[in-house]
Amino acid sequence: MTRDIDDGPLADGASANVQLTTISAAKLLGNDPQTQKDLLEACKDLGFFYLDCRDHPSSPVLSLVAEMASTALDFYDLPESIKENYKPAGKQEGAVKGKKDGWEGIILMEHPLAQIPPEDPMPGPPVIQNARGLIEATQDQLGEMSRAIVDSLSRSLHMTGDQSLGRHHRKGCPAPTDLEILKYLPYVPGSEKVGHIPHTDLGSVSMVFSDVGGLQVFHPLRKEWMFVPPRPGHAVCNLGDAMEFLSGNVLRSSLHRVIPYTQDPGKIKLSIIHFLRPSEHTKIVSPDGKEWTVAEWNTMKHKLLHEGGEMQKNLSIITRREGQDDFWREQAV
Numbered sequence: 001m002t003r004d005i006d007d008g009p010l011a012d013g014a015s016a017n018v019q020l021t022t023i024s025a026a027k028l029l030g031n032d033p034q035t036q037k038d039l040l041e042a043c044k045d046l047g048f049f050y051l052d053c054r055d056h057p058s059s060p061v062l063s064l065v066a067e068m069a070s071t072a073l074d075f076y077d078l079p080e081s082i083k084e085n086y087k088p089a090g091k092q093e094g095a096v097k098g099k100k101d102g103w104e105g106i107i108l109m110e111h112p113l114a115q116i117p118p119e120d121p122m123p124g125p126p127v128i129q130n131a132r133g134l135i136e137a138t139q140d141q142l143g144e145m146s147r148a149i150v151d152s153l154s155r156s157l158h159m160t161g162d163q164s165l166g167r168h169h170r171k172g173c174p175a176p177t178d179l180e181i182l183k184y185l186p187y188v189p190g191s192e193k194v195g196h197i198p199h200t201d202l203g204s205v206s207m208v209f210s211d212v213g214g215l216q217v218f219h220p221l222r223k224e225w226m227f228v229p230p231r232p233g234h235a236v237c238n239l240g241d242a243m244e245f246l247s248g249n250v251l252r253s254s255l256h257r258v259i260p261y262t263q264d265p266g267k268i269k270l271s272i273i274h275f276l277r278p279s280e281h282t283k284i285v286s287p288d289g290k291e292w293t294v295a296e297w298n299t300m301k302h303k304l305l306h307e308g309g310e311m312q313k314n315l316s317i318i319t320r321r322e323g324q325d326d327f328w329r330e331q332a333v
């Protein structure tokens with residue numbers, strides 16, 4: 001059961017839909033002043049917003065995303081032995097305490113792939129090798145919009161010159177930026193592999209395209225988990241830890257997770273996600289005052305996601321909330 005945020009108090013563990021600001025891609029790319037203000041407010045609040053890609057002025061963003069989804073489905077049908085840049089389901093902790101994750105993923109790191117000469121094949125099976133043009137075009141278009149978000153926020157925060165956020169996100173610099181296509185397993189009660197662990201994103205801008213629900217954000221004022229429903233033609237964008245740290249904690253990297261979504265029974269949830277991350281040598285300072293390079297922060301958070309045994313200790317770094325149980329209770333849907 002989902003309810004709208006204005007429907008009043010919730011009973012029986014149901015989750016409401018969060019209301020988010022919508023940013024127009026055309027106005028963002030056109031440096032529209034009101035859009036810049038709206039974006040700043042959204043990113044100081046939850047750090048989540050919708051990006052309306054239907055009015056993108058020059059590129060078929062949505063058809064690129066649809067083509068990537070179709071390519072990914074062809075890839076997932078292949079035997080595991082020939083998959084590369086691939087994470088099977090169940091390798092990390094999941095959305096339910098003590099259970100593993102319920103998603104498989106293709107992970108296409110932008111900088112290493114860009115170093116492969118055009119005449120050489122990309123790693124992976126033919127379905128990926130033949131999609132190089134599509135992959136690069138998708139990375140370029142989503143990267144351009146993500147960089148526009150970073151530049152807009154930087155201008156709003158008067159971070160210019162050496163302080164500019166764009167300085168850490170130049171195209172072509174070595175960075176852990178990637179394009180990922182995630183496929184969630186169909187859920188049945190009692191499944192041992194479920195959803196996506198509560199976490200904050202580690203990088204700068206995450207741009208998520210999906211037409212099936214299940215994404216939830218933790219609302220710190222309401223102190224509850226709320227659904228972020230998908231909207232046709234829109235991406236759900238959120239900021240990660242690096243933007244929070246680089247902005248002096250003005251911008252927000254919010255806690256989120258993915259749980260099964262019973263309103264879309266039988267539908268496969270695919271998420272096409274572009275993760276813009278800062279250059280690997282960019283220095284960031286975590287809330288405990290420790291300095292990290294982005295590469296170190298990236299490696300540390302990824303490593304923790306794979307270490308089930310030490311989970312209790314690690315969870316506060318993954319979720320950045322001390323002493324809280326943010327796992328999904330399966331009976332709540």
Ligand SMILES: [Fe+2]
Pocket residue numbers: 199200201206256
């Ligand atoms: Fe995430």
